Amino acid sequence: MWSSRLVRNLQIFNLTLPRSIFYRGFRSNLVVDDSPEKKTYKEIFEEIQTEHTTDWNKIKELIKSSARQINDKNVDSFIIAQLTNQKKYDETKYFLNYIKTSNKTLNIGALGTLLKFYFSSFKYDKVTDEDISHILQIYKDLTLKYPLLSPTIADHCIHGLSITPEWRECLILFDKMKLYNSIPAASAYSAVISASLRNDEPEIGWNILRELVNVDKIPTAYDYESFISYYVKKFEGKSNELLSAVEKLLEFAAERSLLLNETSMEIFLNVFTTELRWKAKSVMIKKSGQCPNCEMFLNKSVVSVDEHKLLKEAFYKQVMIGKNVFIKSNPKEVEDFLDFVKKTEPYDMVVDGLNVAYSVVNVKSPQILSNVLVSVVKNILESNREKVLVLGRKHMVTWPRKHMEFLGKHCFLYLVDDSSYDDTFLLYAALSATHTDFMSRDLMRSHKFLLENEKHIFKRWQEIHQHSLIYLDAGGKAHTKTPFKWVQYAQKNTNWHISYLKNDETLKLLDFPKHWICLKP
The missing domain is CATH 3.40.50.11980 (Rossmann fold)
Known part of the structure; x- marks a missing residue:
C-alpha cells in the first residue's frame, strides 16, 4: 500500500544512546583521538565484513583507543548502539553471536540498548522466535536482579517487550514509571500503540495515544501509520467505515491543536487518495482564510x-x-x-x-x-x-x-x-x-x-x-x-483541509501554517 518514498521517509526512531552512567558523554562529549595514525570509530565500523571474518576483539580495541570515554565497561553497549543507529542490523547480530560464543556477559546498559535494537530491527524485518525468547529472558533477568528498574532501562524494556506476546507487560511498566514521576519516551508510547493494534486492541492504542498527548508529547508518523494500517486492513472494502476511522484520527489531532509534519501528512494523503479515492491539491491559505482550490473558507477558531x-x-x-x-x-x-x-x-x-x-x-x-x-x-x-x-x-x-x-x-x-x-x-x-x-x-x-x-x-x-x-x-x-481568527489545524466542511509543516520546519509564535492539503471526495 505504501509508496517507496513514504517508506523511506518513515525513519522515525533515531535511537539515542542510553542515559545511564555507563555511557554518559557518548553523544555530545565524545572525545575522539584524531591523530593521523588513529582511525575514527566510524571508519572502524566500515571494516566489519561478515560474521566469520570480523575480528571483534580487534574492533573493540580500536574503538577504545579512538574515543577516550570508551572502556571495557561500555564498549559493548557503544558498539550495539552505533550499529543500530546506522541500521546495520545484520552486523549487530554478528556482534551478538560473538558475545554469545565468547561466553561474555553484557552489563545492564548494554542489555537495555540491545532491547531497543530488537525493537528497531522489528520495524524493518520480522523478529524470530529465538529473538523473542531472548528479549523475554533479558527482561526476566533484569527484573530479578533489579526489582526497581531505572526509568531509562524500563523505557528500553518497553521497547523490547512491545514486539513479544508479553506486550501487555509494557502497561505495567508505564504504571511503575508514573509512581516515580517519570515519563516514558515518545518512542515507548509509539511502541505500545503499535503493539496494541497488531494485537487487535484498538481501545488500548487510543488510551495510550491520549496519554501521550496529555504529557505534552507529539504523535509521530509511526503512530498515525500504525492506526491507519490497522484500519485499512480491518475495513477492507468498507470505504465508509474506513473514512470514519481516518477522520477520527484527524479530529483527534485537531481537537488537541496538533500540526502534522510532512511525513505524517503523506500517510493521510496516501490513504485518502489510494484507498478512499479522494482528490488532493496542495495549496497555500493566506490570512483571508479562503482555500484557492475549492474557494471554501476555513472554520473560525473559537473557545466556547x-x-x-x-x-x-x-x-x-x-x-x-x-x-x-x-x-x-x-x-x-x-x-x-x-x-x-x-x-x-x-x-x-x-x-x-x-x-x-x-x-x-x-x-x-x-x-x-x-x-x-x-x-x-x-x-x-x-x-x-x-x-x-x-x-x-x-x-x-x-x-x-x-x-x-x-x-x-x-x-x-x-x-x-x-x-x-x-x-x-x-x-x-x-x-x-x-x-x-x-x-x-x-x-x-x-x-x-x-x-x-x-x-x-x-x-x-x-x-x-x-x-x-x-x-x-x-x-x-x-x-x-495579531491572532488569526481561523482554525489552524485539520478541519472538515464538506472538504477536508489539513495543515502540515515541512519536516525541517518550525512554526514561530503567532505564525499561520503555510502548507495545506485540500481534499475533495
Missing part, C-alpha cells in the same frame, strides 16, 4: 463560554494555587492580586510590561524601556481598547516619572515583586473575560504543561488571544502580530 470557564477554573486551581506551584511568589501577593482582579476585571487587553519593553530593544535604560512600553499602550488605547491592564515588577517604579504616571492614569497598573513570575499573573488576568486579549512574546509552555486536561483548550485560547510586538517605527507606532 463553557470551555473558557473550565480553563479559567483549571488555571486557578492547578497553576495559581495548585500543588505544583509554578509561581515564585508568596500567598499574600497572590491573594492581593486576586482581589485586585476581582475589583477591576474584565479587561480588553493585558500587557506583559517588561516583556513588551524588551521585545524591540536589548538595553537596560529605563528611559528607553519605558518609552517603548508607553508607545505600545498608546497604540492599544487608540485601537478602541479602553480597559487595559499593564503588569510589571516593582523595580519599574524607578522608571521615568512621566511615563509611569501616564500608565497609572490611562491603564490599570499592577507591579509584582521582582522575584515573582509575572507571567502567571498575566495569564490569570487575561482569562478574566472571553474577549480579553494579551500581549507578550512568551510561549507560555511551562504554564500550559501544568494543566492536567486542559492543555488543548489553553493552546487554542492562546492562539486566539495572544498579540506580540514586532517593532516600533520612527513615528512611535507599534507594529504587532
Whole structure:
C-alpha cells in the first residue's frame, strides 16, 4: 500500500544512546583521538565484513583507543548502539553471536540498548522466535536482579517487550514509571500503540495515544501509520467505515491543536487518495482564510463560554494555587492580586510590561524601556481598547516619572515583586473575560504543561488571544502580530483541509501554517 518514498521517509526512531552512567558523554562529549595514525570509530565500523571474518576483539580495541570515554565497561553497549543507529542490523547480530560464543556477559546498559535494537530491527524485518525468547529472558533477568528498574532501562524494556506476546507487560511498566514521576519516551508510547493494534486492541492504542498527548508529547508518523494500517486492513472494502476511522484520527489531532509534519501528512494523503479515492491539491491559505482550490473558507477558531470557564477554573486551581506551584511568589501577593482582579476585571487587553519593553530593544535604560512600553499602550488605547491592564515588577517604579504616571492614569497598573513570575499573573488576568486579549512574546509552555486536561483548550485560547510586538517605527507606532481568527489545524466542511509543516520546519509564535492539503471526495 505504501509508496517507496513514504517508506523511506518513515525513519522515525533515531535511537539515542542510553542515559545511564555507563555511557554518559557518548553523544555530545565524545572525545575522539584524531591523530593521523588513529582511525575514527566510524571508519572502524566500515571494516566489519561478515560474521566469520570480523575480528571483534580487534574492533573493540580500536574503538577504545579512538574515543577516550570508551572502556571495557561500555564498549559493548557503544558498539550495539552505533550499529543500530546506522541500521546495520545484520552486523549487530554478528556482534551478538560473538558475545554469545565468547561466553561474555553484557552489563545492564548494554542489555537495555540491545532491547531497543530488537525493537528497531522489528520495524524493518520480522523478529524470530529465538529473538523473542531472548528479549523475554533479558527482561526476566533484569527484573530479578533489579526489582526497581531505572526509568531509562524500563523505557528500553518497553521497547523490547512491545514486539513479544508479553506486550501487555509494557502497561505495567508505564504504571511503575508514573509512581516515580517519570515519563516514558515518545518512542515507548509509539511502541505500545503499535503493539496494541497488531494485537487487535484498538481501545488500548487510543488510551495510550491520549496519554501521550496529555504529557505534552507529539504523535509521530509511526503512530498515525500504525492506526491507519490497522484500519485499512480491518475495513477492507468498507470505504465508509474506513473514512470514519481516518477522520477520527484527524479530529483527534485537531481537537488537541496538533500540526502534522510532512511525513505524517503523506500517510493521510496516501490513504485518502489510494484507498478512499479522494482528490488532493496542495495549496497555500493566506490570512483571508479562503482555500484557492475549492474557494471554501476555513472554520473560525473559537473557545466556547463553557470551555473558557473550565480553563479559567483549571488555571486557578492547578497553576495559581495548585500543588505544583509554578509561581515564585508568596500567598499574600497572590491573594492581593486576586482581589485586585476581582475589583477591576474584565479587561480588553493585558500587557506583559517588561516583556513588551524588551521585545524591540536589548538595553537596560529605563528611559528607553519605558518609552517603548508607553508607545505600545498608546497604540492599544487608540485601537478602541479602553480597559487595559499593564503588569510589571516593582523595580519599574524607578522608571521615568512621566511615563509611569501616564500608565497609572490611562491603564490599570499592577507591579509584582521582582522575584515573582509575572507571567502567571498575566495569564490569570487575561482569562478574566472571553474577549480579553494579551500581549507578550512568551510561549507560555511551562504554564500550559501544568494543566492536567486542559492543555488543548489553553493552546487554542492562546492562539486566539495572544498579540506580540514586532517593532516600533520612527513615528512611535507599534507594529504587532495579531491572532488569526481561523482554525489552524485539520478541519472538515464538506472538504477536508489539513495543515502540515515541512519536516525541517518550525512554526514561530503567532505564525499561520503555510502548507495545506485540500481534499475533495
